[in-house]
Amino acid sequence: MSHPLLEKHRATLEGALHAIATRGYWSAYNEMPSPKAYGETAPEDGKLAFEAHLGEDFALGQPGQTAWHGGEESPYGIELNVTYPVCDIDGLIAAGEQAMPGWQAAGADGRTGICLEILDRLNRQSFELAHAVMMTTGQGWMMAFQAGAPHAQERGLEAVAYAYREQRFVPHEATWEKPQGKNPPLVLKKHFEIVGRGVGVVVGCGTFPTWNTYPGLFAALATGNAVIVKPHGNAILPAAITVRTIRAVLAENGIDADLVTLCVPAERETTQKLVTHPAVKSVDFTGGNVFGQWLLDHCRQAQVYAELAGVNNIVIDSTDAYKRMLGNLAFTLALYSGQMCTTSQAILVPAGGIATDDGHKSFDEVCADLARAVTGFLAKPEVAHAVLGAIQSADTLRRIEEAGSGTLGTVILAPTRLENPEFPKAEVRTPVLLACDAGDEAAYMEERFGPIAFIVKVADTAAAIALSERIITTHGALTAGVYSTSAEVIDAMTAATWRSKVALSINLTGGVFVNQSAAYSDYHGTGGNPAANASYSDSAFVANRFRVVQRRYHV
């Protein structure tokens, strides 16, 4: 019954199943970009593989190709010049639909085995993928490797494990035997077939082209659906490499490779036509509110799993580790220049200041100390470049400039432009810190994506908790934090997050940061506030991507 690839990767699957059930630490893929883990030649091979794509047509052998299209601009300023196949939408959809029955026939075991093989192969391409992620997103190398390759693969594996668990609950067949007193029983034989909903579309984002794409991609794929990957126009290469590998593994295993295709539309209307096509039954999206809301409003024929904007926030009530709190926050604000959907934007501090192990700190002192912590953390250029990376988009550069001009609040820390000697054309900026009053809602109560954070003066801790809840309920958030030495305050903040439905990090002062989310253990998004209607990962993320079609007859 089982599939050879399921047997080959059974230990990985069992590990993932155990991890999602216990939610402790576990990993399948090594997060260190080291030759020890990936092989002596892996770093160099991966770099060469990446460089081999530059300036070339990225052939995929997809049906209905009409043109080549590229245009990615690296935030590091290097020339990419890769072009990708532009294919007719109807052709991609028809090809995906045609490939689905064979994928259905592989069964949950076969699909799971093949998905595990795909992930294993992607893992071996981690250096190639990391370079592609780094150069298209502006992430620093370490983040590009970790978040772009192994961590993204873990999130993909997590989705496969959830999908496997839910599909495994559906028995292949059953004998239904109902007693009829003294008469012979009624006996029916029943068969239960798992059938994918239809073609899935995964719309990627410009900052995390693999980490935010793999969950939906593998959830849809493992549950029996064809998938069309529509990457962000500036981060196509990591998706293209992924799709090419998937297609190769599918073909090796007798599955029509057109089950998974890449859609690089030359025009915006093409994407709208794609996601509203009647045959498209699921859309996974990560990105801004405008297009996200458009998808939710218009893709009524599909299940839409959307991660949108939010206003992540942190309540500071008190701390017994002031210095380490500031260090933790400084790292959070600086990491990838705040270009993470999990970065804190609003830090809520009581007007009367806070109690710390270093004595009472006024509101202004907290502002100044946090600014100093950020500056200090980024003092060494090599640290700064490794952590900040580069600014991914012109929009973010504009937002930094606007914030730095002081129109949104008092500038506590002005952004500076850093020169990256390795990449002279890279746009590198240090974070902007602004102070404002709780009443200045127009300033801080909308997502300002990038390295822009507000220290918001609130009446007191209770008001801060209430404000946090209101921000999240109305504008959404993927993360919330609290610093307090009081159990009552932590309990009140906990209860507030139950109502606003956001993950809470409490008193983070060490090597874990509010913007980090670990596969198998941390739910990324709760699906219960406006920032996301789904979570990586839970049963709900996979269970409605397939349907069960039964048949029954007398025996």
Next chain:
Amino acid sequence: MSHPLLEKHRATLEGALHAIATRGYWSAYNEMPSPKAYGETAPEDGKLAFEAHLGEDFALGQPGQTAWHGGEESPYGIELNVTYPVCDIDGLIAAGEQAMPGWQAAGADGRTGICLEILDRLNRQSFELAHAVMMTTGQGWMMAFQAGAPHAQERGLEAVAYAYREQRFVPHEATWEKPQGKNPPLVLKKHFEIVGRGVGVVVGCGTFPTWNTYPGLFAALATGNAVIVKPHGNAILPAAITVRTIRAVLAENGIDADLVTLCVPAERETTQKLVTHPAVKSVDFTGGNVFGQWLLDHCRQAQVYAELAGVNNIVIDSTDAYKRMLGNLAFTLALYSGQMCTTSQAILVPAGGIATDDGHKSFDEVCADLARAVTGFLAKPEVAHAVLGAIQSADTLRRIEEAGSGTLGTVILAPTRLENPEFPKAEVRTPVLLACDAGDEAAYMEERFGPIAFIVKVADTAAAIALSERIITTHGALTAGVYSTSAEVIDAMTAATWRSKVALSINLTGGVFVNQSAAYSDYHGTGGNPAANASYSDSAFVANRFRVVQRRYHV
């Protein structure tokens, strides 16, 4: 950790969990309305309990009551004259929200235990509920007892089991310990809280006020939500009895009874206001397409689980048991006068007729023989009344009259009005059979709820299978059937149902009927065609009704 009521009912829960995993026959509640099963005095006690409601105000002690409202008209013509509390919508919602934290604190174990106790108590009220269902819906007594009480309770228990299984996968807490090479590991303690999405509304239908209400009601309740039950205006009593029992069990167990309330709106606009209220996060609906589509279009703030209209159909290719096939179809068409969402409406027969064990039968012979089978089956008045029950609504009476007039097709079997000596005012009708061509789509390709069936002449079996698929893909269906002695035909029909996503019954000739759906074993609806976007029950029916909110901190 566990809850006393979970322990009390553990065997029932374990039985249900095993049943949903294996999908064989299992039942928790006895389906025979016998004193042996329910106690010597149960039948009489239940009848008296039902009669005690008649002509009375049905007090529930809900907040914000402003009036009493009734108006149910029994299809059996008896006087009901029960009135129910009309309560302010905002008050019911606010009371439900206020009750939710206590329900959340009970945890999955506590909620499951209390739901199991509720179902046990409802089971003891089976005779009372059966009379209420019979007299409000027009079902015959046996169906009213079985579908109205034990079978509805099984569907409720099924939803509780699914909800328990999904919630049980979420650990209460975890220690996340990430190795750091030679350095001490990063260690976080994490807590995972299951939080209901918000207030759920369950909108009932006029024909199955418990069977179609309990799945959504118990799915929403077990996963931590408050529930407002909005019954059909003509079948309030079964819902009111249910809500009263739920409120009593909640209160006995220290849970605010306002967690579950009955909404009997005096005006239609009230329902629209209720289901679109921002605090309402799920809507379960069974009923027609017009309001169902309205809900899907307007309740964007909520998850909508909708069972709508469909055009159930059967393909007849050939049979080796002609007489028993006709007998099976006759029962299906007659049962509760076809007023089931699972009753077949279109029977697709090749123009050239069919091969049978009784020789070749022309299309016209099949029509005549099926008409004869229905007439013969209903020849004895006591059988006819027990099976047909009464016509539930004036709309259905009008549809029968229209169909009988011959405007929709050739009348093969005209409806007749039967006198029920026990209930002289009951509106009883025998089924209408019409013949038409496949091209007469306007006639048969829309739901004509009630005892109205079409025998549709199609070119051949292949055309019948293709037509069945097209009907289901475009108009939906909860059931499909096929009769054939050919494995190829059955395979082709099976493949068609995988594409159209409908449950298939093959060659039913015995004591099981295409319109019957057994809890734990048969999925009611696939959720994959226009007749329903959800299924009783699967993981998807419960998994998105709760969210998980985590918190984490260093240890």
